[in-house]
Amino acid sequence: MSWWSFERRWLAVIWQTLLPSGTPGGLALGARDVPLDRFLDELIAFAPRRVTLGARLCVWLLTFCPLFVIGRFALLSALDDDERLAVLQKLAASDVYLVRELPTLFKMLGALGFAGLPAVQAEVGIAVRDEAPPDWVGAEKP
Amino acid sequence: MSGAIVQLGDVRDQAQVEDAADVVIIGTGAAGATAARVLTEAGLDVVLVEEGAHVGPEQLRSDMWSSFKHVWRDLGFQVASGRAITPILQGRCVGGTTAINGAIIHRMPEKIWARWRDEFGLGAALPYAELERIWQILDRELFVGPAPESVLGKNNSLMRTATERLGIAGNLIQRNVKDCEGSAHCNQGCPTGRRQSMNVSYVPRAVAAGARVYATCLASSLVTRHGRSTGVVGRFRDPLTGVRGPKLVVHARRAVLLAASAIQTPLFLAKNRIGVGSGVLGKRLQAHPGTAVVGVFDAPVEMYRGATQGYESVHYWDERMKFETVAMPPELAMARLPGLGPELMRELASYAHLAVWGVQVRAEAQGSVRAGVFGGTQIEYDMTDADIRVLKLGVRRLSEMMFAAGARQVLPGVHGLPPAISSVDELAPMFDAPDDPRLFHTIAAHLFGTALMGGSAFNSVVKPSFETHDLPGLHVVDSSVFPTNMGVNPQHSICALAWLAAERLV
């Protein structure tokens, strides 16, 4: 089941907030520099349906959460970077288990795609075994 | 006769595949492959049916996602529900979970065996001396030995330093690896075929002795004749896309062995209405849930160099906890690191300075497994409050060990605590918090008990002879039959029981 392009944009913004590029003292690479959109295609094509449906629902929950978290009537993607990060941090610190798992879910999914890339692994110091990136990087939509 | 591994691509054009053998085995993991090794070398003709694909070392990549896709069940997304969501990790490929495991070898502790004898009456059926005889053969054939110093790596040697400084027992892990090169890739699948998982040891050995392996083929039902199990019906199916191929029918002249793991075995039995009247089928699911503690060191640790799991401590086994090192690839480490945004990227940049060690709990919790209403698998599992107290103590002890080894900071990964601590005193609030699994991120990888072995069809599924009470000719030989968990890594015990079961068929 394909995602709407606005849902993809919302997720891209969440990933870019969680995994920003060019962090001083951190990695130069971030979600913006790698084709995580294609990784989403992989997830949609191959992950169990409950996972992708759950992720899709969670994208909506995160996108509409600023009203409930910071009292701002705005989409998460419409906030500036710092505000967006603050919202996600607040959720991650929640005492409600399912609420704090929301950002964790996207951190986990993003990490699976992002940190598996040879360029990222090389940046963290690993002598990378595979020169070519995983299939999904160059794949057409499955 | 020479054997073969046959997959969907080889039979796509056929309407149906038929075969016959003395024994048909469902599953090629620790249990199924070991049984095949024994039966083929005793001269029996064997067929194995395996849901997953045959993935050779040369096809493996070092990133976790590629491995999830090709050799893990549900791409690593299988979970149990309870108060917390617990990933239930399994392999799905030729070799089963042994193809992604840490190669840690342990024999069943005698105290556990004594409990099986005294509480479950299994002493005569599973004599410890027999198990020891088999472990000796397994040790030899699977190249079991301590993790070599040459590939220990710092993640492992730091735990040794910690145990020495704290005066607790620790040891190099006994592993089933031949000439390990210390690539820390065991959970992605050993890229050099050095770990003696079943896909590189007993499956090829059985094939060389004539066994046929039908991989990418899901066994779904049994053929029965005169009230006896006489074969297996399955269907070829691409494990990734679900694209279906021909039907498989294999006739069994002597027996069918079910070795599909403690999750899939009860599902198969329930679907075929076997053991349902026992009241215990799919119940009593036991595990060793665990969590990881991360240490941050000033000097590089480089856990990507060395044996994935090379050092352990069973010092506190009587208190239901075991500690082991585990080299986490960056994908999994990143998900475990506490930060978000720039903080996360800084934490990831220090990946080379991180050590990761885990605590696994011999949990008293019992869960269940059944077919989900909309397909799939419904697993329920909830650690008890007492289990959580063990886990809390385990996290505290691991943190003490990290500091004893020289960690600058520890990232305990416990909700409500600071993300990074500089002293174990900062863990105090954890002990005041409710005993709730939602404080932690736990996983469970060792699974037992869902088709209990016992003397009566009213409270067990499988006889002490491994044959099901309900259907003669059908034997269950995996860890579903274990009455309890063990507090140590189970592969060697699973292999030994399957070996014993197979010998009794010869």
Ligand SMILES: Cc1cc2nc3c(=O)[nH]c(=O)nc-3n(C[C@H](O)[C@H](O)[C@H](O)COP(=O)(O)OP(=O)(O)OC[C@H]3O[C@@H](n4cnc5c(N)ncnc54)[C@H](O)[C@@H]3O)c2cc1C
């Ligand atoms: C990440 C991880 C690390 C581990 N590390 C260790 C370790 O270091 N040491 C240790 O002792 N243990 C370890 N374990 C556990 C150990 O590997 C397992 O307990 C053991 O492999 C289980 O053996 P099994 O034969 O019961 O099941 P499996 O090895 O899981 O094999 C079952 C096979 O049956 C197949 N199957 C299932 N249903 C069907 C069907 N209907 N039709 C056809 N085929 C089917 C599956 O695809 C699978 O290949 C680890 C587990 C995990 C997940």
Ligand code: SF4
């Ligand atoms: S550490 Fe590397 S070489 Fe050694 S067994 Fe594991 S994957 Fe194979």
